[in-house]
Amino acid sequence: MLSIVKGPYLQRPAETGMTFMWETSEPASSRVNVFAAERIHSGHQGNYKTPERLVRTAGSDDDRTxxxxxxxxxEPATAxxxxxxxxxxxxxxxxxPHPFKTAVRKGEPFCFAVTSETGGYSGFDQTNGIINxxxxxxxxxxxxxxxxxxGDMVNDGxxxxxxxxxxFNPGRGLLWNTPFYSCLGNHECNASWYYDFFAYDPPKNYYSFDYxxxxxxxxDSTDFVKREHYPNAxxxxxxxxxxxxxxxxxxQAASAKWNIVYFHYPPYVSGGYQVEDLRQLCPVLERHGVDLVFNSHTIVYERSHPLRDGRVDMENGIVYVVAGGAGAMPDWLLPKREWHTSQSLAVPHFVxxxxxxxxxxxRAIDxxxxxxxxxxxxxxxxGGKTFR
Ligand SMILES: [Fe+2]
Incomplete structure (x- = not known):
């Protein structure tokens, strides 16, 4: 019987657009109907009423899964x-019907959430998916x-x-209404499913966007560490x-107020699985005004002091946050902190x-x-920064 086996889920949020994806159990046509989100104003209630005013529709008769x-x-920033x-x-x-919201315009506040390591971290998670x-x-x-x-959203991509x-199953409720971006961890194994299930700009393993x-x-830090891909000996x-x-x-071309970079292997963490080779990227990030870096791989939470030139720099540093998300392995933190550690804790969390x-x-929330x-x-x- 024809059924939806993944999603629907949202990709590539834009001020005037959205990409909708889902997977079906067998090849079938595709259609998306978008309805106005209209509020009921009765008494003190301001809830949304059942959507009925169709504002856009798009589809394809080609059969696909x-x-x-x-x-x-x-419309921008609109539910x-x-x-x-x-x-x-x-x-x-x-x-x-599921709710969604188009991207905000420049200058408008918004909020994003970060996590990782939902792939059961190689069998260490014995909770049968409850954490996820x-x-x-x-x-x-x-x-x-x-x-x-x-990254490491799955155990073996x-x-x-x-x-x-x-x-897609444990995240279903979130993914119905929250557009997401992801990056390759080592557990995705650069598998074709990553490229099939996500709609990022080519080559998909690295890309950028404004929000x-x-x-x-x-x-794609997994690619950076492959010796054969280094251009010199x-x-x-x-x-x-x-x-x-x-x-x-x-x-060089970026013009937004803030620059945030994310990749799987952490250049700075006071625990196992730090990948110091990735520090070779730091001078580029520092030269071009990056403010915040998110990493994962070590299944803990750790936030660095602001860092620049390999030192703490409270005026102009970059903060590196390891958001090991669903993972929590206290043993993976060193017995004592490193010089670059500001705060760390091994609990399942998101940022x-x-x-x-x-x-x-x-904010880090468990x-x-x-x-x-x-x-x-x-x-x-x-461009000067203050941290507190
Ligand atoms: Fe990893």
């Missing part, structure tokens, strides 16, 4: 509802506009069933490596970031909803 519909012509429908000769299936469900549920409670997953087991006042850059990441060249060009013009507020770390960065007109 992985469906992607790019929708445009929507809508959507329904997806697939049909073939054997039946019809649909899902919705609870963590995605907590993220949903905070209603982020956008989510970032910093080559295994088709992993993508439902670790990501509100932030320019986001995703890198010294094992350095430098000019000539296509991804490195992309990073330099992209940051919530509110961006309000020249202020960026970071799987029970408890706040356990905060950071505020303010940026002056001349």
């Amino acid at each position: 992985i469906h992607r519909i790019d929708m445009d012509g929507l 809508y509802f959507y329904t997806v429908i697939s049909e073939n000769a054997r039946g019809k299936t649909e899902s919705g 469900r609870n963590l995605f549920g907590q993220m949903q409670n905070y209603r982020p506009d956008l989510a970032l997953f910093i 080559r295994q088709y069933d992993d993508w439902s087991a670790y990501l 509100g006042d932030v320019h986001f850059v995703c890198l 010294a094992g350095t990441i430098c000019e000539g490596n296509p991804q490195y060249d992309f990073l330099v060009r992209d940051l 919530q970031v509110s961006v309000v013009s020249d202020r960026l507020e970071l 799987v029970e909803g408890r706040l356990f770390d905060t950071l505020q960065i303010r940026k002056a007109a001349d």
Whole structure:
């Protein structure tokens, strides 16, 4: 019987558009209906009424199992509802209405959430997926506009069933209404499913995009550490490596107020699985005004002091946050902190970031909803920063 086996889920949020994706159990057509989100104003209630005013529709009669519909012509920073429908000769299936919101304009506040390591971290998670469900549920409670997953979303990306087991099933409620971006961790194994299930700009393993006042850059750190991909024999990441060249060009062209970069392997963490080779990227990030870096791989939370030139720099440093998300292995932290460590804790968590013009507020929240770390960065007109 025809059914939806993944999603629907949201990709590539834009001010006037959204990409809708879902997977069906067998080849079928694709259609998305977008409805106005209209409020009921009766007494003190301001809830949304059942959506009925269709504002856009788009579809394709081509039969496929992985469906992607790019929708445009929507209003910025506006809430809508959507329904997806697939049909073939054997039946019809649909899902919705689910709410979604288009991207905010430059200058408007928004909030995004970050997690990772939902792939059961190589069998260490013995909770049978409860952590993932609870963590995605907590993220949903905070209603982020956008989510970032910093890799190792699955245990083995080559295994088709992993993508439902670790990501799409436990994350279903969040993913229905929260557009997300992700990056390759080592557990994705650079598998074709990553490229099939996500709609990022080519080559997909690295890309960039703007949302509100932030320019986001995703890198594929698993590619950077492959020796055969280094353009010189010294094992350095430098000019000539296509991804490195992309990073330099992209940051040179970036004009948003904030630059945030994310990739899986952490250059700075006071625990196992630090990948110091990735520090070769830091001079580029420093030269081109990057403010915040998200990493994962070590299944803990750790926030660095602001760092520049390999030292603490409280005026102009970059903060590195390891958001090992669903993972929590206290043994993976060193017995004592490193010089670059500001705060660390091994608990399942996500990170919530509110961006309000020249202020960026970071909150780390555990799987029970408890706040356990905060950071505020303010940026002056001349680019100077204060951290507290
Ligand atoms: Fe990893």
